[in-house]
Amino acid sequence: MMNVSDFHSGASDRARSCPAGSSLGERVQMDRSVPITWLGQHDCHDARLSGGKAAALSRLAERYSVPPGFCLTSSALHGIAPPISIPGRLRAAVVDAYATLAREVSAVAVRSSAVDEDGALTSFAGVHETFLNVRGDGALLMAIERCLESFFSPRALAYRHERGAFDAVRMAVLVQQQIVSDVSIVAFSANPVTAARDEIVVTASWGLGESLVGGTVTPDTWWVRRDGRVEAERIGDKRRMTVTTLDGCREVDVPRMMRKLPSLSAEQVREVVQLAVQLEQHQGRPVDIECAYSGGRLYLLQCRPITTLRSARDRAGPAPPEQESSTSF
8 A cells, every 4th residue: 555655755854753752952052142942941941932832842842752843032033023034143043953953854844933822812723834844044044034924914913913912922933853744633632613521532634734734635533532432433535635845845636545544543543542631631721732643653743722612612513423333442
């Protein structure tokens, strides 16, 4: 059978990923005057400095398989406004940090990490720009500038206005190893549609997560009780997937033979459910996680609070599809 890795270009990073609980930053002696922190470093745990997304991942990197990366801090980016141009001192710091990261990985993803992002009240999911499979100093600096520009987009400004976030934008940017995903997963430790706290919902599809979170694919879905029983499953007709290319990524057709195959095995569903439950216990509230399997290993890419449970209780959301029997792990 075909493997998703056959469709990715430049997938050599797969075998060089850092183990769980390690951080590239632990092996780097950083000058405190340089406005960059590394995932796993104590300074990076501070959301005021690294933004909500990077701070959360930095704390989780101590115990979970979080891809290594570094963060351009809010203090370094203070005062930057459109048209965006990264100052020379910061450009040099970015290039130096990327050179260190590139010793172990070649391609990176560039993501926003606003100070008010991925919080209990505001998630900013999909509001800011993300750039995947970025390679080389020039491409990285351009991706960072475009990511910063998205903080000032009409969509981002409207989102903040709707939620009463009128303060000046405090920006940080996360540069992280690009995981070449065989399967991408979004899981909720509580059902976001029905608000059921005893039901984990797992969705998955082939390739990188852009097709899944962008809604261009009908994913596989599992509804799982906390005791491990699969209450229901629905295998989607996964027609499209996002794969890496030499200059980024693109969406392609999934081969017909793979469209109706489950993207996760029963054992993998169980591993994702266990991860979601552990993260909910760690965070003290229901969470929405993004993760990926690459080369048989599960990586945690994002973890944020579910911000929609209260409104879900007010709607009569659909129950999972009926299933003749339940499966127990």
